[in-house]
Amino acid sequence: MTGPMAHSRARRNPADGKAPVRRAATVVAVVFLLIGVLGFVPGITSDYGDLRFAGHESDAKLLGLFQVSVLHNLVHLLFGVAGLALARTVSGARTFLVGGGAIYLVLWLYGLVVDHDSGANFVPVNNADNWLHLFLGVGMIALGLLTTRGRSGR
Numbered sequence: 001m002t003g004p005m006a007h008s009r010a011r012r013n014p015a016d017g018k019a020p021v022r023r024a025a026t027v028v029a030v031v032f033l034l035i036g037v038l039g040f041v042p043g044i045t046s047d048y049g050d051l052r053f054a055g056h057e058s059d060a061k062l063l064g065l066f067q068v069s070v071l072h073n074l075v076h077l078l079f080g081v082a083g084l085a086l087a088r089t090v091s092g093a094r095t096f097l098v099g100g101g102a103i104y105l106v107l108w109l110y111g112l113v114v115d116h117d118s119g120a121n122f123v124p125v126n127n128a129d130n131w132l133h134l135f136l137g138v139g140m141i142a143l144g145l146l147t148t149r150g151r152s153g154r
Helices: 004-009 018-036 070-086 091-114 128-146
Strands: none
Touching: 018 070, 018 091, 018 128, 070 091, 091 128
């Protein structure tokens, strides 16, 4: 169909009019939700029978790489829910990305200093998690800062 009616039937892009930082925060939040859910899926999470609520004894690994536990998966889910809630405003989205990135950098530092075979490794984390947390921390902060350059929060 052509003419004026063609536009009335076209699907509206949900990102239309949404600030870049809000789109970025929404995408990051959805990824956290997806990862949180996948951590509970046998096959995608190897050694699923060894999944524990918390602690370094949980030998389950998301994608065969990242050590997970029920607590670890729940944290991802909660982080995703918080991100979606905060992505409703520019300032909230920026807070989620920059603040969440800072949390992941602290978690990266924690993973570097904690004895991975001790009770202090309650999240739990392994070397693959440490690299991912560094990447997430730097990436989220960069997204939060770069997508709000020259913008006022609203």
